[in-house]
Amino acid sequence: MSRTGNPSKREKILDVAEELFALHGFDGVTLRQIASGAKVDVALASYHFGKKLDLFQAVFDRRAAPLNNARREALHQCQAKAGKRGPSVEQIIEAFLRPLELAQETGDPGWRNYLALIAYINNSPYWGPRMMSKLFDGLVQEFIEALRTALPGAEDEDLYWCYNNLSGALTLTLAQTGRIDKLSGGRCTSDDFEAAYDHMIPFVAAGFRKVCKKAAR
Amino acid sequence: MSRTGNPSKREKILDVAEELFALHGFDGVTLRQIASGAKVDVALASYHFGKKLDLFQAVFDRRAAPLNNARREALHQCQAKAGKRGPSVEQIIEAFLRPLELAQETGDPGWRNYLALIAYINNSPYWGPRMMSKLFDGLVQEFIEALRTALPGAEDEDLYWCYNNLSGALTLTLAQTGRIDKLSGGRCTSDDFEAAYDHMIPFVAAGFRKVCKKAAR
DNA sequence: AAACAATTTCAACGGTTGTTGAAATTGTTC
DNA sequence: GAACAATTTCAACAACCGTTGAAATTGTTT
Numbered sequence: 001m002s003r004t005g006n007p008s009k010r011e012k013i014l015d016v017a018e019e020l021f022a023l024h025g026f027d028g029v030t031l032r033q034i035a036s037g038a039k040v041d042v043a044l045a046s047y048h049f050g051k052k053l054d055l056f057q058a059v060f061d062r063r064a065a066p067l068n069n070a071r072r073e074a075l076h077q078c079q080a081k082a083g084k085r086g087p088s089v090e091q092i093i094e095a096f097l098r099p100l101e102l103a104q105e106t107g108d109p110g111w112r113n114y115l116a117l118i119a120y121i122n123n124s125p126y127w128g129p130r131m132m133s134k135l136f137d138g139l140v141q142e143f144i145e146a147l148r149t150a151l152p153g154a155e156d157e158d159l160y161w162c163y164n165n166l167s168g169a170l171t172l173t174l175a176q177t178g179r180i181d182k183l184s185g186g187r188c189t190s191d192d193f194e195a196a197y198d199h200m201i202p203f204v205a206a207g208f209r210k211v212c213k214k215a216a217r
Numbered sequence: 218m219s220r221t222g223n224p225s226k227r228e229k230i231l232d233v234a235e236e237l238f239a240l241h242g243f244d245g246v247t248l249r250q251i252a253s254g255a256k257v258d259v260a261l262a263s264y265h266f267g268k269k270l271d272l273f274q275a276v277f278d279r280r281a282a283p284l285n286n287a288r289r290e291a292l293h294q295c296q297a298k299a300g301k302r303g304p305s306v307e308q309i310i311e312a313f314l315r316p317l318e319l320a321q322e323t324g325d326p327g328w329r330n331y332l333a334l335i336a337y338i339n340n341s342p343y344w345g346p347r348m349m350s351k352l353f354d355g356l357v358q359e360f361i362e363a364l365r366t367a368l369p370g371a372e373d374e375d376l377y378w379c380y381n382n383l384s385g386a387l388t389l390t391l392a393q394t395g396r397i398d399k400l401s402g403g404r405c406t407s408d409d410f411e412a413a414y415d416h417m418i419p420f421v422a423a424g425f426r427k428v429c430k431k432a433a434r
Numbered sequence: 435a436a437a438c439a440a441t442t443t444c445a446a447c448g449g450t451t452g453t454t455g456a457a458a459t460t461g462t463t464c
Numbered sequence: 465g466a467a468c469a470a471t472t473t474c475a476a477c478a479a480c481c482g483t484t485g486a487a488a489t490t491g492t493t494t
Contacts, residue, residue, distance in 0.1 A: 023342055027245035031452065041473050046453060116342060123340040125333060126240055128394035137400065144400075160401035161416035168389030169382040177345035183354065183361075184377035199378035199428055206427035207420035226442080248482065258443050263483060
């Protein structure tokens, strides 16, 4: 079988692993559950990916580049569209969030599981530090740099704490726990990323402006 | 042994379980690891708490009431201090967050682990819905009610999405992943709850005001 | 100190886990 | 279609899991 061989079973393993890891975490899923869900023998996961941890990493890596490209492109596009003064805070946050929604509209339901997996990893004291940095820090720093330009005079400490708030609000949304559904009596639904971002963008932008305005004069 | 027996070993098990569950999640910890950390035989955990899941629940339950009382008292106190028009958004958010910091100042390091455990559970699509509601929904609704009063004319949908943003920002902070430390090059530290809340309170308050201002006129 | 109850340890169980080597199957190349 | 390589399954391993019953220890009551 050549370089681009029959991807059906290999990809199916990644898809099922993605879904189960996002729901139960690394230790809450067994290779047999994954194999069973993919209708495949247990040993096949080891053959394709090696150890269980390597499979976990492969799932995490698979969609990182496409996602980063979409977000980076959105940032550069809104920067190009903006004048010499650069894009507004709202436009930068929008470029940070909307591609996550577009990923959903590809029709591939795996994207939603992947985003929930990112939420699991990002929120984990064990996995977070050792897995998030390599893939996402570069892009995040680009966004923070853009925000620094949009908020002249902002101090670094304020800027990073604000980003932490943004990252947290986003993470809980990506986790899709459905808790807001019950709390709001059905007025909000975790599945509705568009509504979530519609509210998150002005919310976060106002927060950045408020906290980073001190030194802005 | 009477009702308040020697708590040393039983409490030690809870302490170690709290720390390990917060770090690795329910499935990432074995009863033998907990017993080993508590310098106790494996069977003792079963004797005191029953099944592993019961121990998990016991850890989660232990500090819920003290925490809820502290937060409820903070809310009522700021409501009593405020005039007939009620407390401001900032004051309500402050009452929501600061007791989490006070809990740390009791000197009991277990509180930090407990808050990280709450972050783990709240962000988990599996555990979140089935464990958070019973213990915390009542208090959360009280806070949202206060916010509704402080933001006259706010629509429910906006209010709950804003709370979701607050909850997310808080959750990531409680998780203490240390990621902001690296991102900020040491300018921010995950351990510093005071600095986190100092930035989170104006950030979130501005967000609530912005998103909920439409109908306010 | 005898009798009793609560706590803790000991020892072991059946079941599940990740992993591996060999066999079987499928696909590709000559 | 023969020879070969890639894929997939089969079968099994040692290690570890949560749980339990019985024994041993400790604490309390009389």
